[in-house]
Amino acid sequence: MHIPDGLITPEIAALMYAVSITFLAWSWRKAKATYEKSLAPLLAVSSAFTFVAQMINFPIAYGTSGHLVGGTFLAVLLGPYAAALGMTVVLLMQALFFADGGIMALGANIFNMAVIGALSFFIIKHLAKNTSRKSLLFASVFIASWLSVVLGALACALEISPAFSNVGGVTATIPAMLFWHVLIGLGEAAITTTITTQLWKLQPTALSGLNILRRGEHARLP
């Protein structure tokens, strides 16, 4: 879902930079008020893991592949604010060193993957409100991670539509993007839910994001 520079117009790129930077500034302020320094190693390791996971493409159908985005995964692990920052680091490194996603398009990519991924935390929060049942919690993780990919793809379809003006603009990009990403989202949801349940068993302390949900408080993290 990484938009290359060749597919985005300068106006949209600038707009998305503005939106993303606003959101990141908000995350930074919230993070500074919320987290202790002990967050650093967890943030580092989980972001680096997400980078590696994004390298491993899995085939879906008809000669197309997808990979884990990991926004929801980071949100479950770290809470929404640190997740947005961690994901941004991953996207920044990909754009700077690996030509995966353009530098101009970085703002748009941060919005599609880091911002929407981090906000999917609130989907989990809403769905799993006042529940202590594990199955319900993980069902909402599944739904949130699927939604994060589909909504990201929808945003992506809108952002790249000017490049498709010859073939119909949004009427071409939205159905096509959604068709593939509904499927890729299932892979994302399956991987995210599997890793979170395994972590829940092995290292429950690492799931500070979920722990906030369970305690129903936002202020003490992690």
Added chain:
Amino acid sequence: MRGYLKAIIITLVCLAVLTPFASEFPDGLEKVVETFQIEEKEPIWNGLMPDYTLPTIEDKYASTLLAGVCGFFLVLITAYTIGLTATKPRGEKVNNKKHLTAQDVALVGVFCALWVVLNLYVGPLGFQLWRLPILCDFSAFFTLLLTTWATGRFGTASMVGIIGAIIVLMLRSSPHMIGFALSAILFDALMFASKHEINPKPKHLATTIFATTTSAYLAGVIIGIFFSNKTLEWATIEWALTFWGVLHLLGGILGLAITLPVIGALEKAKVRRIISA
């Protein structure tokens, strides 16, 4: 910290095992672009490792794996720095020896740059002038000694060695850097004997000299055996163990002879107190 180390190792093992199985098909967005046959404009920037490969390495698996490891550590260090800065300001001073501080991360960055510059420009000079590798060792150990002295902890020298070596590998095809990266890790481990202190105390001085010469020798042996374009046979190993290893050891001693006075001067000027302030 143990848990995090485990997580790092598991992730890198997963990367090594799963990379060959990663799907080559276009991803969702690329497929959409293909379907509608959209002409993409040329990108303005192609990155140092386009498509997760190191251009200087031909073997596809090794190239992707190294690029992945490189990106893994880039993200790890950057996210760690952000984790330290975007969190509540710390009230009391903590035990510096336990956690990597923001200063340490910054110092690692600076010394990586020093490593890259020295190994790109000073190291090869010795080869061109005298056909000897000693300036390579000087470049490596000058940087490693200064790193350990400035940070006074385990891990920083290894980081500089590994990251620096990968950057040099990206810019120039010089596989002997892998030998120096390994010797940086050995150096870092041996320096435990002086608690990563470099000062004139006899015990610490002896440890520093021992660690430097041993790891320089190791670098020579590894480079001699694996990266000197000789066929792998007993004669090569013997040559690496004696001639090439000892040459590198001499390079290490040259490094010591230059670095220790430099450190002494810096210590006198109270540079370390300025860094840690």
